[in-house]
Amino acid sequence: xRGTLHTIPSDDARWVLRLLSPRILAxxxxxxxxxxxxxxxxxxADYLIRRVLTAHGPLTRAELTEHLTxxxxxxxxxxxxxxxxxxxxTGVLCHGPQRAGEAAYVLLDDWLPTTGGARxxxxxxxxELARRYLAAHAPATWEDFAAWSGLPVxxxxxxxxxxxxxxxxxxxxxxxxLAGRVEELPGAFDTPDVRMLPAYDNYLIGYRTREMxxxxxxxxxxxxxxxxxRPTVIADGLAIATWSRGSxxxxxxxxxxxxxxxxxxxxxxxxxxxxxxxxxxxx
Numbered sequence: 001x002r003g004t005l006h007t008i009p010s011d012d013a014r015w016v017l018r019l020l021s022p023r024i025l026a027x028x029x030x031x032x033x034x035x036x037x038x039x040x041x042x043x044x045a046d047y048l049i050r051r052v053l054t055a056h057g058p059l060t061r062a063e064l065t066e067h068l069t070x071x072x073x074x075x076x077x078x079x080x081x082x083x084x085x086x087x088x089x090t091g092v093l094c095h096g097p098q099r100a101g102e103a104a105y106v107l108l109d110d111w112l113p114t115t116g117g118a119r120x121x122x123x124x125x126x127x128e129l130a131r132r133y134l135a136a137h138a139p140a141t142w143e144d145f146a147a148w149s150g151l152p153v154x155x156x157x158x159x160x161x162x163x164x165x166x167x168x169x170x171x172x173x174x175x176x177x178l179a180g181r182v183e184e185l186p187g188a189f190d191t192p193d194v195r196m197l198p199a200y201d202n203y204l205i206g207y208r209t210r211e212m213x214x215x216x217x218x219x220x221x222x223x224x225x226x227x228x229x230r231p232t233v234i235a236d237g238l239a240i241a242t243w244s245r246g247s248x249x250x251x252x253x254x255x256x257x258x259x260x261x262x263x264x265x266x267x268x269x270x271x272x273x274x275x276x277x278x279x280x281x282x283x
Contacts, residue, residue, distance in 0.1 A: 020150070
């Protein structure tokens with residue numbers, strides 16, 4: 001999803017892969033051409049990878065690359081990477097066990113037996129992904145869903161239409177929620193809701209725009225560039241600081257954007273203590 005690795009339930013792997021991978025494969029077509037990896041060669045590579053994994057079990061990237069050289073593929077450059085990635089996107093292989101700290105690849109059908117999980121048609125899969133997005137991110141818009149999933153906006157609109165036809169969603173202040181969830185929205189809190197989010201937390205990348213989560217004046221401190229997203233302190237849904245770990249297990253540094261009111265500072269300190277307890281080595 002969006003070219004980024006995600007962790008999902010194993011029963012969902014196949015239908016999510018079938019839904020998302022065609023767009024990624026199409027977007028990579030120009031790179032395939034640049035590398036001389038035409039459709040016939042990619043198919044032969046998929047077949048070879050399936051055969052050697054069946055015969056030899058888990059193999060590392062270097063070991064798969066060595067086998068790919070029998071097809072005339074140079075072990076240098078990006079061609080082996082793109083062929084292994086193609087095999088993943090077409091459902092041939094997936095990450096398997098670690099070997100000496102390095103990922104090894106296995107056949108998807110070996111690693112995730114096909115006995116579990118339902119096969120979903122494209123429309124049903126699209127609607128289900130949108131429903132799950134709203135279950136975690138609502139209130140939101142179809143534009144948010146498109147940005148989060150990496151799917152075309154036309155697909156996102158279609159997902160919203162499918163959910164509306166099934167009476168799964170409802171509108172709330174110009175935003176969309178799952179039907180029956182509006183009454184669950186919390187009112188004002190007596191105590192600020194403070195959370196210390198890790199780097200790359202989904203809350204910070206789950207929407208099309210950032211204004212509702214990070215003040216525009218401070219966005220560069222959360223997204224400094226180079227693809228980085230820093231660990232962030234959130235108070236009532238809005239970022240107020242970034243945080244980092246020091247050299248010791250008890251060392252947590254919070255870098256506030258502006259002076260923090262005492263009531264919020266108390267909650268920040270409680271969150272820091274909770275993180276320290278989580279990180280503290282067991283004896």
